[in-house]
Amino acid sequence: MSGEEDPIQRALSGFSLYTLGDGLRQGTSIAVVGKELERYEVGPATVVIANDGGVGRYVAVEPSLTEREKERLSRLLDHLFMSISPEDAADPSKRLIPNMVEAARSLGFLEEVTRSLQKYEYYVKRELKGYGRLDVLMNDFNIEDIKCTGHGRPVVVLHKNHSELGWIRTNVVFPTEEDAQETTQKMLQRCGTMATNAMPIVDARTPTNDRVAVRWSTDVSMTGTAFTIRKFPAEPMPITALVMLNTVSPLMVAYLWLMLEARGFALIVGPTGSGKTTFMNTLASLINPNAAVCTIEDNPELRLSHDVWDQLTSRHSYSIGQSGLEITLQDLVKHSLRLTPDFVIVGEVRGEEVAALINSAASGHGALTSLHSDSVQNVMIRMSAPPMLVPTGNMMLIWAFVVMNRVRREHGRVVRRVLSITELDPRKGGFDLKEMFTYNMVDDTFSPAAPEELVRMKTERLQQVMRLFGWDEKQLETELGERASYIEMMVANKLLTLSEVGEAVRKFYIRKYGLAG
Ligand SMILES: Nc1ncnc2c1ncn2[C@@H]1O[C@H](COP(=O)(O)OP(=O)(O)O)[C@@H](O)[C@H]1O
Numbered sequence: 205m206s207g208e209e210d211p212i213q214r215a216l217s218g219f220s221l222y223t224l225g226d227g228l229r230q231g232t233s234i235a236v237v238g239k240e241l242e243r244y245e246v247g248p249a250t251v252v253i254a255n256d257g258g259v260g261r262y263v264a265v266e267p268s269l270t271e272r273e274k275e276r277l278s279r280l281l282d283h284l285f286m287s288i289s290p291e292d293a294a295d296p297s298k299r300l301i302p303n304m305v306e307a308a309r310s311l312g313f314l315e316e317v318t319r320s321l322q323k324y325e326y327y328v329k330r331e332l333k334g335y336g337r338l339d340v341l342m343n344d345f346n347i348e349d350i351k352c353t354g355h356g357r358p359v360v361v362l363h364k365n366h367s368e369l370g371w372i373r374t375n376v377v378f379p380t381e382e383d384a385q386e387t388t389q390k391m392l393q394r395c396g397t398m399a400t401n402a403m404p405i406v407d408a409r410t411p412t413n414d415r416v417a418v419r420w421s422t423d424v425s426m427t428g429t430a431f432t433i434r435k436f437p438a439e440p441m442p443i444t445a446l447v448m449l450n451t452v453s454p455l456m457v458a459y460l461w462l463m464l465e466a467r468g469f470a471l472i473v474g475p476t477g478s479g480k481t482t483f484m485n486t487l488a489s490l491i492n493p494n495a496a497v498c499t500i501e502d503n504p505e506l507r508l509s510h511d512v513w514d515q516l517t518s519r520h521s522y523s524i525g526q527s528g529l530e531i532t533l534q535d536l537v538k539h540s541l542r543l544t545p546d547f548v549i550v551g552e553v554r555g556e557e558v559a560a561l562i563n564s565a566a567s568g569h570g571a572l573t574s575l576h577s578d579s580v581q582n583v584m585i586r587m588s589a590p591p592m593l594v595p596t597g598n599m600m601l602i603w604a605f606v607v608m609n610r611v612r613r614e615h616g617r618v619v620r621r622v623l624s625i626t627e628l629d630p631r632k633g634g635f636d637l638k639e640m641f642t643y644n645m646v647d648d649t650f651s652p653a654a655p656e657e658l659v660r661m662k663t664e665r666l667q668q669v670m671r672l673f674g675w676d677e678k679q680l681e682t683e684l685g686e687r688a689s690y691i692e693m694m695v696a697n698k699l700l701t702l703s704e705v706g707e708a709v710r711k712f713y714i715r716k717y718g719l720a721g
């Protein structure tokens with residue numbers, strides 16, 4: 205197909221300032237190249253996903269504007285921008301529409317605006333409150349990551365339902381460096397910060413917790429202003445979703461659940477985007493709702509429903525030379541000991557804080573954290589070297605490593621799997637690493653699948669659990685089976701929201717212990 209006939213190419217080359225969908229809408233139908241895979245609405249916009257000979261296409265079609273309407277909109281925006289009052293500037297969404305109507309009246313085209321009010325409303329909101337040209341992508345819950353590698357190139361996205369397509373080309377393009385800068389600066393404004401030539405690298409968070417990493421202009425980026433956005437899921441996935449997606453088996457969850465209840469220490473290992481934080485959140489949601497939980501993070505991502513929840517976040521220095529004002533994860537881990545927590549969860553450990561956390565676990569609370577790595581062996585190597593420097597004796601306080609990763613399955617589909625759970629088994633004069641669960645790539649299953657097989661391994665951690673609760677092997681097997689069945693029941697009953705799962709977990713504890721923490 206030649207570039208001339210390709211409606212996406214046409215849309216890419218002929219972008220107007222305010223619409224994405226120009227040239228794509230033909231009457232009420234949308235012309236798309238390739239095989240259409242999915243079509244849905246994001247607010248008033250329509251999104252079409254297509255496979256164009258192995259290249260993923262994401263076409264966002266926004267309400268279309270005539271040339272005259274574009275001109276009107278441009279003047280409206282200028283007027284609104286100039287006349288914005290200090291109160292409205294603090295929260296531009298307030299009075300946005302009354303102000304727009306007022307602006308249209310003073311500019312003398314109120315009637316025209318009233319006739320297409322919804323369209324104007326959409327674009328005024330998009331520009332003054334939203335993310336401009338990125339608005340559809342930012343509002344599309346199916347998108348996990350957004351990446352712009354420079355102007356003149358399509359913005360690309362990772363899509364939840366189409367992982368097999370990898371980075372999907374969207375019809376959002378910034379024709380010039382100025383366009384890229386305008387939208388980037390708008391986005392950073394929403395994050396309460398800005399990029400400058402003096403500070404060309406910016407890491408920021410939107411009000412809805414999406415992570416934004418910006419490279420400003422050409423000093424540090426050969427292709428000019430560029431950015432990557434890691435979107436924060438609207439609602440974290442509950443444990444039932446992870447089981448349904450076959451990320452982990454009910455028995456594995458039961459095992460980790462029991463370990464946590466016995467105040468063990470589990471470390472989740474995996475590369476970025478492998479699902480560590482998500483899995484940690486689901487495990488945390490199985491903790492007794494009456495327990496005191498303390499979370500420690502650089503950026504608040506964990507979402508718990510516990511009432512007794514100390515949610516701590518680190519503080520970065522405001523400017524160079526003020527490092528004395530920093531409060532690090534390590535400081536917070538040390539501080540957490542005085543909060544008498546039942547559980548301490550550190551979002552992600554990178555340095556000295558891991559030694560502090562392991563050390564603090566000796567005082568008897570349960571602990572959960574994640575670490576960026578790809579295997580247990582590499583974790584062991586990193587932990588014994590600076591900056592972590594965990595003494596070998598303290599290593600023993602870790603109960604289990606959970607290794608996660610993305611795995612490519614049939615038709616190139618990318619899924620997340622717990623590849624292994626390994627126990628750190630203390631022995632005289634050292635420790636063994638004992639693989640408790642493994643993932644079988646061939647048939648996409650996990651083994652062992654039965655509680656008795658697990659119990660038969662007779663590891664030190666399982667013995668510890670039995671001693672703590674006063675169980676024999678039979679009882680341990682029953683407990684594991686009961687928890688695995690409970691998770692299966694939640695899946696069977698399609699409890700797919702966090703609150704439904706939370707309620708079911710609460711019932712579990714009431715039935716079991718009468719809910720005492
Ligand atoms: N088991 C899973 N199956 C499918 N998608 C997942 C799964 N776990 C996480 N995700 C999605 O993957 C993205 C990255 O997950 P996250 O937990 O933040 O990874 P990490 O902490 O390892 O960087 C999120 O958008 C999340 O919704």
Ligand SMILES: [Mg+2]
Binds near residue numbers: 480481482552
């Ligand atoms: Mg994470």
